[in-house]
Amino acid sequence: MTYIIKKIATLIITLFLVSVLAFLAxxxxxxxxxxxxxxxxxxxxxxAALREELGLNKPPVExxxxxxxxxxxxxxxxxxxxxKSMNEMMPVAELIGDKLPVTLWxxxxxxxxxxxxxxxxxxxxxxxxxxxxxxxxxGVTQVSMAIPAFFLGILVTFILGVVLKAFIPGAYVxxxxxxxxxxxxxxxxxIAIAIPKIGMTARFMRNSALTEIKSDYVRTARSKxxxxxxxxxxxxxxxxxxxxxxxLGMIIAEVIAGSIVIEQxxxxxxxxxLLISSISTRDFPVTQILILYITFVVIVVYFIVDxxxxxxxxxxxxx
Numbered sequence: 001m002t003y004i005i006k007k008i009a010t011l012i013i014t015l016f017l018v019s020v021l022a023f024l025a026x027x028x029x030x031x032x033x034x035x036x037x038x039x040x041x042x043x044x045x046x047x048a049a050l051r052e053e054l055g056l057n058k059p060p061v062e063x064x065x066x067x068x069x070x071x072x073x074x075x076x077x078x079x080x081x082x083x084k085s086m087n088e089m090m091p092v093a094e095l096i097g098d099k100l101p102v103t104l105w106x107x108x109x110x111x112x113x114x115x116x117x118x119x120x121x122x123x124x125x126x127x128x129x130x131x132x133x134x135x136x137x138x139g140v141t142q143v144s145m146a147i148p149a150f151f152l153g154i155l156v157t158f159i160l161g162v163v164l165k166a167f168i169p170g171a172y173v174x175x176x177x178x179x180x181x182x183x184x185x186x187x188x189x190x191i192a193i194a195i196p197k198i199g200m201t202a203r204f205m206r207n208s209a210l211t212e213i214k215s216d217y218v219r220t221a222r223s224k225x226x227x228x229x230x231x232x233x234x235x236x237x238x239x240x241x242x243x244x245x246x247x248l249g250m251i252i253a254e255v256i257a258g259s260i261v262i263e264q265x266x267x268x269x270x271x272x273x274l275l276i277s278s279i280s281t282r283d284f285p286v287t288q289i290l291i292l293y294i295t296f297v298v299i300v301v302y303f304i305v306d307x308x309x310x311x312x313x314x315x316x317x318x319x
Contacts, residue, residue, distance in 0.1 A: 007306075011299050018295045019071075019288065023064045026284045033080055033282045054080070067288070077285040081278070092285050096271070096293070101175055103270035105183070106263075107255040109190030114197040114251065121198070122205025123240065126213060127232045137202070144199035149192070153265030156192040170267050189266040193259050197251050204247050209240040242309065249305035256301070257294040 034047050034056065051057040055066060070077060074093070082090035125137050147155070161169040167188050173181040212218065213236060221231045260272035271290060278286040 007303050011296070011303075014299055015292060015295060019068060019292060020064070022288045022291045023060075023067070026282075026288070027060055029282070033284065037080055067285075071289070071292075076289050079278075079283055079286050081281045081283040081286070092289050095286060096274070096289060099269055099271050099274050102186075102268055103259075103263075103272065104256065105175070105186050106190055106193070106259065106268065106270060107252075109186055110193040110197065110255050110259075111252060113190060113194035114201055115248070117194075118198045118201035119205055119237075119241075119244075122202040122244075123209050123232050123237055125202065125206040126209035126236070126240075127228060141199035141203050144195050145203075147196065149196070149259075149261040150265060152195060153189070153192045153262050156188055156195075157265065160188055160191070172267050172269070185266075186268075189259075189262050189268060192262050192265070193255060197255075201244065201247065201251065205240065205244050208243050209236050212236045212240045215239075245305055245308050249301050253298045253301040256297050 034050050034054075038046055038050060048057075055063055058066075067077060076092035076096075078089035078091055079095055080089075082095055084090050121137070125134070128134055157169045160166045167185055172185055175182040209232070217235060218231060221235060222228075257271070259270075260276055262268070263270045263273040264276075271293070275287065275290045277283075278290065
């Protein structure tokens with residue numbers, strides 16, 4: 001119980017510090033959001049009215065306290081760029097709520113591909129005695145990790161979309177219109193995200209498993225005539241997963257936070273793409289909330305990783 005309380009306290013303190021730093025950073029960034037909204041033809045009276053409406057005429061400390069108080073109450077503010085109508089600005093909560101499912105489904109598909117391919121490949125790779133297969137896997141994983149994300153997205157689009165015609169490039173379908181077509185389209189950007197992650201995780205899993213294979217319990221199992229695959233998947237796998245869990249945690253946090261490059265390549269209206277557009281248009285209310293979201297995701301994922309460590313390794317529970 002003490003452990004959980006400490007983690008929650010760390011989460012709150014971290015979110016507070018990040019919110020302060022994010023708010024201060026946007027006070028320093030050059031440019032005037034009011035000018036970008038109204039344009040160069042706006043009158044001083046129009047600018048003054050908009051500053052008052054957005055609360056930008058107040059001191060920075062008061063603005064931060066008002067914004068932070070609203071976030072605590074569930075009011076995330078309104079977007080400076082997006083609007084529901086001519087006279088009504090788009091609430092940040094509604095805007096992010098519309099984009100978040102895209103990123104979460106993309107993250108889910110890419111994570112499933114990464115875990116269910118890399119873990120078996122990594123453990124079998126560690127147990128193989130075939131030099132050709134070992135060299136092939138080594139080369140393939142190195143190439144998969146070396147290809148830049150944007151170029152990998154283009155390759156997946158060209159091979160699966162243009163050549164094999166498995167999908168229509170750029171023909172994104174909203175989950176609100178056709179959920180089945182949406183899921184079908186999301187598979188292909190997920191493949192682009194998963195390819196380098198599979199290479200990295202498989203290599204990490206292989207190295208971890210090779211360390212475990214040299215252990216005494218493996219030699220004992222072999223001396224008793226236990227089948228090699230049984231040793232790998234029943235004994236080595238559990239212990240080899242311990243260091244891999246942390247690495248997977250990093251990957252999970254990264255993809256849930258939003259894959260900016262892949263979302264751009266496949267024209268996906270997700271969190272990553274929204275973050276870039278919000279920064280470029282000085283849409284500070286949206287940007288600040290997205291920064292808090294990314295921070296929250298990273299902290300929560302690492303908390304889950306810590307819990308899994310305690311489940312997988314009884315020695316940590318005893319401490």
